[in-house]
Amino acid sequence: MNIKTLQYLIELEHTGSLYAAARQARISQQGMSKAIASLENELGCSLVKRSLHGTSLTDAGRTVLESARNIVAEHNRMTERLLELESPDDISRYRINVFVSHYAAQIAAIDPQYIRLLSMNTFYVEEPFGKLLMRAESSDGTDLVFTDIFGQSVGQVADNPKVSFEPIIQTRYGFIWKEGAHLHGKAALHRGEVCDLPVAIDTNPEAGRLIDSLFSKHPLRNVRMGTSSQRMLVEYVQMADPDVLAFSDSFSYYSMKKNGLPEVQDLHFTPLATLKAVAQVGFILPAKVPLSPQALHTIRVLRRYIAEKCPDYS
Numbered sequence: 527m528n529i530k531t532l533q534y535l536i537e538l539e540h541t542g543s544l545y546a547a548a549r550q551a552r553i554s555q556q557g558m559s560k561a562i563a564s565l566e567n568e569l570g571c572s573l574v575k576r577s578l579h580g581t582s583l584t585d586a587g588r589t590v591l592e593s594a595r596n597i598v599a600e601h602n603r604m605t606e607r608l609l610e611l612e613s614p615d616d617i618s619r620y621r622i623n624v625f626v627s628h629y630a631a632q633i634a635a636i637d638p639q640y641i642r643l644l645s646m647n648t649f650y651v652e653e654p655f656g657k658l659l660m661r662a663e664s665s666d667g668t669d670l671v672f673t674d675i676f677g678q679s680v681g682q683v684a685d686n687p688k689v690s691f692e693p694i695i696q697t698r699y700g701f702i703w704k705e706g707a708h709l710h711g712k713a714a715l716h717r718g719e720v721c722d723l724p725v726a727i728d729t730n731p732e733a734g735r736l737i738d739s740l741f742s743k744h745p746l747r748n749v750r751m752g753t754s755s756q757r758m759l760v761e762y763v764q765m766a767d768p769d770v771l772a773f774s775d776s777f778s779y780y781s782m783k784k785n786g787l788p789e790v791q792d793l794h795f796t797p798l799a800t801l802k803a804v805a806q807v808g809f810i811l812p813a814k815v816p817l818s819p820q821a822l823h824t825i826r827v828l829r830r831y832i833a834e835k836c837p838d839y840s
Contacts, residue, residue, distance in 0.1 A: 700797035714799035
């Protein structure tokens with residue numbers, strides 16, 4: 527019995543689709559079918575049933591699934607314990623690079639524990655999205671690409687057979703504003719109603735492309751401040767008139783609130799009312815190359831951190 531096949535079964539139950547499960551597991555659909563068929567032959571029972579509505583588990587499949595989850599969880603714990611027992615010299619053999627987008631770097635800067643998790647036994651580098659995609663395509667399994675994808679970049683990843691995407695969180699872009707602003711009570715903001723308001727924006731080229739995409743039909747016409755520092759943006763809103771907004775996202779705001787930063791006291795966040803303002807944040811992975819133990823460990827630790835520290839986003 528192969529641990530990978532048990533992981534495939536778990537992924538299949540999660541996605542409800544053989545194609546989606548295979549893509550998430552970074553193998554071919556044929557390869558996943560063959561692995562599950564081999565497990566069925568070994569156990570002497572049918573685990574999966576297919577229909578026009580997708581793929582689901584049989585009663586026997588659900589019984590095996592329960593044990594599979596326990597086995598895979600214990601396997602992951604064992605791997606982590608072995609890594610913890612390694613000496614510093616041995617661990618350096620597993621050292622990996624983590625390449626991140628500007629947005630992911632901004633999140634990490636807000637929470638020191640977040641960047642510690644990403645940077646443990648890693649070399650942490652911020653790069654533009656185009657270069658990140660090339661990094662993922664050519665990765666030998668020892669590099670990780672951690673980034674946000676939205677709008678056009680979603681298609682660039684989804685249509686690229688050389689990579690797959692493993693999301694960690696979903697966030698929404700919008701604006702941070704101060705108590706007393708006229709935005710109070712609004713569940714979402716339409717782009718046309720904010721384009722003339724005084725705003726502070728991120729001036730990083732990657733953030734600039736996002737803003738240009740979101741506000742192509744309603745350009746922001748009253749930019750009061752530009753900086754690549756998330757904390758400076760909210761500090762500016764804190765000190766400015768109540769109608770000044772700061773372009774940000776829901777997870778960054780959540781992280782600042784969670785960490786008790788004084789800059790966000792009496793500040794609020796309202797998302798934009800468009801699907802274009804929704805982004806997934808996670809790892810772009812090579813489609814056909816297995817990840818190194820340290821790379822897998824990094825992803826698991828980050829997932830566990832989000833689940834424990836940021837339950838609203840797990």
